[in-house]
Amino acid sequence: MSDAAVKTAVGQFLKNVNFTAQRELEKVVRNALASGKLLPGEVLTASVTLAAEKIDLNVTIFSKIEVR
Numbered sequence: 001m002s003d004a005a006v007k008t009a010v011g012q013f014l015k016n017v018n019f020t021a022q023r024e025l026e027k028v029v030r031n032a033l034a035s036g037k038l039l040p041g042e043v044l045t046a047s048v049t050l051a052a053e054k055i056d057l058n059v060t061i062f063s064k065i066e067v068r
């Protein structure tokens with residue numbers, strides 16, 4: 001498999017992950033704001049774990065989200 005093919009395959013996977021993760025995160029943040037569980041201006045920490053057992057990949061990425 002060429003480098004270009006790997007880049008394309010990984011890019012397609014990440015586009016799908018990005019779209020799905022953003023949709024789901026926006027939904028729960030809106031619900032949390034509406035219910036008062038999360039207040040405007042609060043900062044929350046979220047994480048994503050990327051795993052692929054066959055190639056021994058297991059990485060967790062943490063980031064803060066400030067809701068304005």
